[in-house]
Every structure is written in structure tokens, then in C-alpha cells.
Amino acid sequence: MIIAIGNDHAAVELKNLIVDMLVKQGHQVMNFGTDDSASYDYPLAGKAVGEAVSKKTADFGIAICGTGVGISLACNKVEGIRACCCSDALTARLSREHNDANVICFGARIIGPETAFEIVNTFLNTPFSQGERHIRRIKMIHDIENNKK
Numbered sequence: 397m398i399i400a401i402g403n404d405h406a407a408v409e410l411k412n413l414i415v416d417m418l419v420k421q422g423h424q425v426m427n428f429g430t431d432d433s434a435s436y437d438y439p440l441a442g443k444a445v446g447e448a449v450s451k452k453t454a455d456f457g458i459a460i461c462g463t464g465v466g467i468s469l470a471c472n473k474v475e476g477i478r479a480c481c482c483s484d485a486l487t488a489r490l491s492r493e494h495n496d497a498n499v500i501c502f503g504a505r506i507i508g509p510e511t512a513f514e515i516v517n518t519f520l521n522t523p524f525s526q527g528e529r530h531i532r533r534i535k536m537i538h539d540i541e542n543n544k545k
């Protein structure tokens with residue numbers, strides 16, 4: 397798969413560990429955000445990851461900041477993005493099964509590498525359930541985005 401990953405200064409180390417894991421698994425990685433510790437505005441990386449997924453240059457996105465909150469808010473402003481901020485693998489799994497999430501976000505100051513690896517692997521390996529009620533609700537979310545009823 398092609399994975400877009402982006403981060404701010406709080407998440408450089410964790411991002412690098414995840415990139416190493418993804419490359420070893422045979423994925424192609426698009427690297428956005430920063431690669432050093434100087435202060436970096438997370439909305440830039442969130443927008444870049446969101447746009448790569450929205451434009452289908454990437455299959456999925458991973459976005460990491462200190463808490464995961466700010467960068468998930470930025471991702472979710474990009475049309476077509478369903479970004480889930482989470483700290484556990486169960487939420488990551490259900491975000492795929494129920495919400496067809498296309499970007500996973502978490503905080504480098506909140507979780508450690510092992511939990512992050514578990515979240516990423518669960519997210520990338522869980523299909524959307526295709527449940528009728530879930531399809532309907534996702535459409536309702538995007539109707540909000542498009543200012544429809």
C-alpha cells in the first residue's frame with residue numbers, strides 16, 4: 397500500500413519508527429511534516445496527509461502530533477477525510493469497520509511505540525464492514541461537509 401505519514405516536532409522519533417516498520421512490511425511511504433525538532437505547525441502536515449488520501453495518491457494516512465488531536469482536526473478539514481484520533485487498537489479497528497476511517501491519528505506524548513505499532517497494524521489490516529447502516533451514516537457525515545441535509 398501507499399501510506400501518507402505526517403507529523404510535527406513532537407512526533408519525529410515515533411514517525412521514524414513507524415516508517416521503518418512500514419518499509420520493512422513492503423509499504424511505500426510518503427513522508428510529510430518535519431524531520432527535526434524545531435517547532436513545526438501541525439496543520440501543515442495534517443493538510444498534506446489529508447490531501448494525499450483525498451486525491452488518492454495514498455491509500456491511507458497516518459498523522460501524529462503531541463496528542464494526536466490537533467493534527468486530526470486539521471486532517472478532518474480536508475474533503476473526504478475521515479480521520480480518527482485514538483490511543484488503542486480497539487478504536488482503530490472500529491474506526492475502520494464502522495467509520496471507514498482513512499487516516500489514523502495519535503499522540504507521541506500520549507502513547508508509546510508498541511501501542512502505536514499495534515494501532516497502525518490494526519488500522520491497515522481491518523476492512524470496512526460495508527454494513528448498510530454504516531454506509532448511510534458515513535454518507536450523512538459527508539452531507540454535512542457538502543452542506544446538504
Ligand code: RB5
Nearest residue numbers: 406461462463465466467
Ligand atoms: C505542540 O506543542 C502540540 O501542541 C502539538 O503537538 C499537538 O499536541 C496539538 O494538538
